[in-house]
Amino acid sequence: MKTIEISGISKNYGQVPALRDISLEVNQGEIFGLIGPDGAGKTTLFRIMTTLMLADTGSGTICGMDIVRDYSRIRKIIGYMPGRFSLYQDLSVRENLEYFATLFGSTVGKNYDSIKEIYSQIEPFEKRRAGKLSGGMKQKLALCCALVHKPSVLFLDEPTTGVDAVSRSEFWKMLDRIRKSGVTVFVSTPYMDEASLCDRLAMIREGRIIGTGTPEQIISAYPYRLLSVAGGNMYPLLKILRNTEGVISCFSFGNALHLAYDPEKTGLPAILAKIRENGSEDCRIREITPGIEDCFMQLAGK
Amino acid sequence: MWKYLLEKEFKQFFRDPGLPKMALAFPVLMMLVFPFAVSMDIRNINLAVVDNCMSEESSRLIEKCTSSGYFRLVSHGHSADEAMKLMDENKADAIITVMPDFDRETVSGNGFPAGIKVNTVNGTKGSLGSQYILQCVRMYLAEKNQASGIQAVQYAEISEKYYFNPGMDYKLFMIPALIVIAITMITAFLPALNIVSEKEAGTIEQINVTPVSKTAFIVCKMIPYWAIAFFILTACLVIAWAVFGYVCRGNILWLYLFTVLDIIVMAGLGLLISNYSGNAQQAMFVIWFFAVIFMLMSGIFTPIASMPDWAECITYLNPMRYYADAMRAVFLKGSTPADLWYDIAGLAALGTIMVGLAISSYKKSE
Numbered sequence: 001m002k003t004i005e006i007s008g009i010s011k012n013y014g015q016v017p018a019l020r021d022i023s024l025e026v027n028q029g030e031i032f033g034l035i036g037p038d039g040a041g042k043t044t045l046f047r048i049m050t051t052l053m054l055a056d057t058g059s060g061t062i063c064g065m066d067i068v069r070d071y072s073r074i075r076k077i078i079g080y081m082p083g084r085f086s087l088y089q090d091l092s093v094r095e096n097l098e099y100f101a102t103l104f105g106s107t108v109g110k111n112y113d114s115i116k117e118i119y120s121q122i123e124p125f126e127k128r129r130a131g132k133l134s135g136g137m138k139q140k141l142a143l144c145c146a147l148v149h150k151p152s153v154l155f156l157d158e159p160t161t162g163v164d165a166v167s168r169s170e171f172w173k174m175l176d177r178i179r180k181s182g183v184t185v186f187v188s189t190p191y192m193d194e195a196s197l198c199d200r201l202a203m204i205r206e207g208r209i210i211g212t213g214t215p216e217q218i219i220s221a222y223p224y225r226l227l228s229v230a231g232g233n234m235y236p237l238l239k240i241l242r243n244t245e246g247v248i249s250c251f252s253f254g255n256a257l258h259l260a261y262d263p264e265k266t267g268l269p270a271i272l273a274k275i276r277e278n279g280s281e282d283c284r285i286r287e288i289t290p291g292i293e294d295c296f297m298q299l300a301g302k
Numbered sequence: 303m304w305k306y307l308l309e310k311e312f313k314q315f316f317r318d319p320g321l322p323k324m325a326l327a328f329p330v331l332m333m334l335v336f337p338f339a340v341s342m343d344i345r346n347i348n349l350a351v352v353d354n355c356m357s358e359e360s361s362r363l364i365e366k367c368t369s370s371g372y373f374r375l376v377s378h379g380h381s382a383d384e385a386m387k388l389m390d391e392n393k394a395d396a397i398i399t400v401m402p403d404f405d406r407e408t409v410s411g412n413g414f415p416a417g418i419k420v421n422t423v424n425g426t427k428g429s430l431g432s433q434y435i436l437q438c439v440r441m442y443l444a445e446k447n448q449a450s451g452i453q454a455v456q457y458a459e460i461s462e463k464y465y466f467n468p469g470m471d472y473k474l475f476m477i478p479a480l481i482v483i484a485i486t487m488i489t490a491f492l493p494a495l496n497i498v499s500e501k502e503a504g505t506i507e508q509i510n511v512t513p514v515s516k517t518a519f520i521v522c523k524m525i526p527y528w529a530i531a532f533f534i535l536t537a538c539l540v541i542a543w544a545v546f547g548y549v550c551r552g553n554i555l556w557l558y559l560f561t562v563l564d565i566i567v568m569a570g571l572g573l574l575i576s577n578y579s580g581n582a583q584q585a586m587f588v589i590w591f592f593a594v595i596f597m598l599m600s601g602i603f604t605p606i607a608s609m610p611d612w613a614e615c616i617t618y619l620n621p622m623r624y625y626a627d628a629m630r631a632v633f634l635k636g637s638t639p640a641d642l643w644y645d646i647a648g649l650a651a652l653g654t655i656m657v658g659l660a661i662s663s664y665k666k667s668e
Contacts, residue, residue, distance in 0.1 A: 050511050072513060080511040086504030090317050091310065102306040103512040145508075 003028045003153060003184045004049065006060030006067075011044055011053070018044045020207045022058070026186060026200075031179050033198030034188040035296070041207040042188040043083065046157045049186070050080045063152055076104065079151035083158040085138045089131030093122055093141055096130050097148055104149035114181065115144045118174055136167040143174065147183075154178065156187040160194065172197045192293035203296050210299040215292060222290040222298060224248050225263050227271065230256040232283045237275065244274050251297055258294055303514065307522035315526050325488075325530045329537040332480050334545065337473035347431045349373040350385040350394035357405035363416070366442040367398070372434045389421050396420045396431050408446065414439070466551070466634045474548055478629040479602040481538050485531045485561060486596060486622055490568035490575075491589045493524045497576035498585045516664070524569055535561055551636035557629060559639065563649040564625040570656025571621075577663045596622040624648035 004026035011019040019041045026032040034042050047053040049060065051071035060067040065074050087096045094108075097119070101108045112119075122140050125133065130141060139159065146154060156175075160168045172194065179185055179199075187198070195201050195215055202212040211218055229237070234257060241250045241259055246266025250259045261271060268287070275283055290298075316322050349367060353360050367373050376394050377385060388394035401407075401415035408414060418435050422428030497520065500506040509519055535557065542548045550557060571592070579585035597603070599613065600622035606614055617623045628645040631637035639646055 052507065052510055075511055075513045078511065080508065082504055082507050084504045086508050088310075088314065088505060089503070090314055095310075095313070099306065099310055100508075100512070102303060103509065103514050105303065105513070 001064055002026060004032075004060070004062050004186060006049065007058060009045070009048060009055045009058035009060060011041075011048065011055050018207050019048075019055070022204075022207075022209055024202055024209070024212070026184060028184055029179060029182055030199040031175055031185045031187060031197070033195055033201035034186070034204055035190075035192060035195050035201055035292070036188075036204035037190055040204045042204060043157055044207075045204070046080075046082075046155055046188065050078060050155050051075060076149075077152045079146035079149065079154045081142050081146040081154070081156045081159060083161060085142060087130045087138070087142055087145060090129060092127050092129055093133070094126040096141060097144055100145040101148045106149050108148060111148055111150050114150050115147050117177060118147070119144050135163060136170075139163060139167070139171065140174075143171075147178070151183065153184045153186065156185065158188055158190065160189060160191065168194070192291065192296060195292040201292075203292075203299060205296075205300045210302070211295065218292065218295050219290055222295050224260040224298070226288050226290045226294060227259040227261070227268070228253075228256045228284075228286055228288045229259055229275070230284045232275075237278065237283075240274070240278050241271075244271065246270070249297065249301060253293075258288075258297075260290075260294070260298065304518060304522065307514070307518065308525060311522055311526050321492075325533065328484055328488075329534045329541065332484055333477065333538055333541040336480055337476050337546075345372055347373050347427065347434065348376045348388075348393060348395045350377040350388050350397045351375065352380065352382050352385045352397060352399040353378060354380060354402045355400045355404040359405040359408055360400045362446075363400070363404075363439070363442050364398070366445075367435065367438040370434065370438050372431075389419070392421075394421070395427060396435060398435065408443075414443075473546060474634065475630070477538070477542050477546075477548065478633040479626055481535060482564075482600075482602065482622060482626045482629050483597060484534055484538070485564060486568055486625070487593065488534065489524075489527055489531045489565045490572040491593065492572075493527050493569070494572035494575040494579075494585055494589065495582060496523055496527075497573070498579050498582050501576070501579075502581050520573065520664075524572070528565055531561065531565060532558070550633050552632035552638065553636075556632045556637075556639060560625060560628045560632070560642075560645070560649070563646065563653065564621060567621040567649055567653040567656050570653060570658075570660045573660040574656065574663060577660065596620055599623065600626045602626050618648070619652070621649060621652045624652075 002025045004024065007023040009019055009022040010017070022041075022045060024032075034045065036042055044053070048055045049062065049067060051067055051074050054068065062074050063077060065077075067074060088099070091099065097115075098108050101111065118140050122133070122137050122144070125137065130138065133141060143156075143159070146156075160171055163171065168191075175185055175187065175197075189195075198215065200212070200214050201218070203210050203218075211221075213221070229241070234252065238250055238252060238257055241247055241257065244266070246261050248260040248262055250257055252258075259271070272285065275285070351364050353364070364375070364378070368375050373396075377388055379385070382399060385394065385397045385399075389397060397417075397419040399417040399419070401417075404415050416439075418432060420428050420432040420435070497506070500509075500523075510516070539550065539554065539557070575585055575588050575592075579588060599606075599609075599617045599620050601617065602622070606617050606623065609617070624645040628637075628642045628649075631642055631645075
């Protein structure tokens, strides 16, 4: 049995479609990433899976329980950490934790083991009001509160948005440890670079799943060859390259251009010649393996 | 579970920098300051006299007015223009003009050659002011007739007796009404703001994914405010007794009974407001709207009977109308629920509608 299984989920906000025919399967004990830009429908999908909202069509189960019919049973076994920090700012760290433990009919003491590793980092500030914590500590507290009742599935909606790079990598290490304790983690993020840290992922855009699989599977399914072009006068170059025959796409990627070409229609020498022809002699060009973002752009462009 | 939910609400309440102080200061302020401030007794009406007669009779009339305690003589002269100017400058509220042949005419009983002008920019002050002047004139005439033994003028003395509030004391009249306002504000609007702020903070979403039922959560949010409402009611009654010596004429239990009914209506209203507001600002606007309508159309400040028919119809939808009426009747008159069955019926009907609407809209938002 899959831990999460949803099929054919659609949801409209009035006339605006938010989700269109979403189907996903998540295995027990894996970190499943939902990757997509802002407004892709990630939070809507979360709200449907965590029983906060009803889908217009489609069905789903979590640990075999129906997300509509068995919503009250599901709420006992899931942990949910919404995107925004949403704990009580005027209660202390310890009080927040105890409050959420009590809501699940448990106590902090009973489940201390499951949160010990994370909680020990904020324990010295136990008596401090949650509103007075730093961003990273707030996030740790929110994670503790979502874990304090030993959930089987943990839903994290954009947990790393607005968090600095160090805290982000630390956070993913924590997720790894949580996964090792047997909890299934369903996490969404707008950051493509976090995708490789997931066991499996689904890419979502404008309410549609455009690709799913392990990061390796997604990368190996990339159908084109990819070049990185850096230096020279980038913007005119970008326009020229986009109109070159055999070039599928060309996007600016930080300080370089990522150029995808169809090896059956053109080749490296032809593209090189085109660049030289336009007076961009000093370009550094090398062949690269695609990242998740390249795959996303390719799939999104389809 | 319930215990902990409640404990959290109380903790948050007492941790709030303003709320506990407000809950304490409110009844004290209300009982010690507001009864004087909202008093409808008009005193210190500025009176200008244009005395064209300058006789013994005219000065007796003026003395009658000034000694009544309601008037303050600001000018006593001959020029009508000057007096009018004073009124234009807002220095005089009323002008009495005494004609040159005042003494002769009044002594002979032929007429009363004096004019009264009253500034009615402030309606209450104007109408009460002219009544006071007329009363003074009446008193002057009565004395005069007695002194001279003239019975030619038909004269009937009218004396009023006020039931249930013998001294026509506005403080006594306002105290139950102020309790009504305070309790309505606290039980309807503060919980609404509290729920909306949980929405704003996103915490309500976090609670919704827990096995805690929404009902338990909301009820626990309201209980502290109910406790405060009863605290304020009790504190107000104690202060009214200790400071002013007013005691409730009826059974105090009935005050609490009507308060419970009002709280049910207000809880429904508060929840309804919070269901339709996404943030505190929206909620504040709606609250403001209701608060003003409730107060002005409740009969607390102006009698409902003097409103036009259509406005009177609107007051039937106002829970504060029934609550204020009942509280005043129990406090001043000693009425029992049997006497006030219509107030009970009104509150019960509104309560059923409000709570019903609140619950159905609440379920929809799920």
